[in-house]
Amino acid sequence: MSTQKTSFPREKIKILFLEGIHPSAAKAFEDAGYKVELVAHALGEEELCERIKGVHLLGIRSKTQVTKKVLASADSLLSLGCFCIGTNQVALEAACQSGVPVFNAPFSNTRSVAELTLAEIVMLARRAAHRSQLLHDGKWDKSASHSYEVRGKVVGIIGYGHIGPQVGLLAEAFGMKVQYFDIARKLPLGNASVCGSLSELLSTSDFVTLHVPETPATKGMIAKDELRKMKRGSYLLNLSRGTVVDLGALRESLESGHISGAAVDVFPKEPKSNDEPFDSELRGVPNVILTPHVGGSTQEAQKNIGKEVSEALLCFTEMGVTTGAVNFPQVALPHIEDTHRVLNIHRNVPGVLSSINSLVAEMGANIQAQYLGTNKDVGYLIMDVGPNLSAEVKEQIEALDVNIKTRVLF
Secondary structure (H helix, E strand, O other), X not given: OOOOOOOOOHHHOOEEEOOOOOHHHHHHHHHOOOOEEEOOOOOOHHXXXXXXXXXXXXXXXXXXXXXXXXXXXXXXXXXXXXXXXXXXXXOHHHHHHOOOOEEOOXXXXXXXXHHHHHHHHHHHHOOHHHHHHHHHOOOOOOOOOOOOOOOOOEEEEEOOOOHHHHHHHHHHHOOOEEEEEOOOOOOOOXXXXXXXXXXXXXXXXXXXXXXXXXXXXXXXXEOHHHHHHOOOOEEEEEOOOHHHEOHHHHHHHHHHOOEXXXXXXXXXOOOOOOOOOOOOOOOOOOOEEEOOOOOOOOHHHHHHHHHHHHHHHHHHHHHOOOOOOOOOOOOOOOOOOOOEEEEEEEEOOOOHHHHHHHHHHHHOOOEEEEEEEEOOOEEEEEEEEOOOOHHHHHHHHHOOOOEEEEEEOO
């Protein structure tokens, strides 16, 4: 990471981390000379609207909702880090239009989720969690009835992105047959085979496990019709997003005996803190494993997430690099000695780069290097210029009617 002076001193950059983000994240910033304010819980919209004023970097996990209203209240926000896989808790388009790149950790907890998935597959097949509860209730139920090995069984993976292939490789180690379905073409790992349709996967799998993002296409993707297509006696697991399964329909399928068991780690509505009560249609249903959104909640995963997202935020803060941003043009430019770096975010309309370069040329400033990236909403320009005129360059660019944000980084 860069150790040079920045135009905005590190001690003046306000950083707020919510929801008990792993200490590795704060340490990364503190080692680089920054101070971090830590809050152990999520904040509601109104409170966050107040707390975000003056904040330059915000870190959240999955419970904090960064809405359009919150972003409108963010008068100093440079960037936002989601210390998790998902980013559906952020109004991404509004953040982009406000000039706020959003970073997440798409890889760091894949192993943790995959391990829990396989553990729950075994527990469901052996009805182990159900029998454990019976023992807690003082009932002894020693029987091989409805208890099976997973070896030789077929696991169907819906969503073959980061976690799905890990699940498949672990399942193969158990001797399971692996198949998957994804809307995008994906290269299979190990001996996994691809299904031509979701219906094919549902009707031929003994275990169906979901590893998809929350999108309009995945919302309610497993409902009554899909459950009816599953093999009688099969099992369903959801460790992805709470909105992808109709839990009422799942309960009906479980009570009818069509589905033999389920494991659910995510829910449409989840408590905002450990002090709030939990309720679900699946409470009390036999052979249903309920876990409180802990698929990626291991010490190893949280530590790695803290490092991954903090590194991305630091790269943006100190170099302007947006590689890995989920809502922003991907731009990176190596540093050239004896230059000042100007960062510009503008509305993506034709001719902006030409206008900026003309302004710079008229001032007699020398452009040593520049890189422009665009998406449908914004353009993001990194430009290294001679050190003498950087403040004037910034002032002239800010005057353009397409300007969203401009700053001299160093």
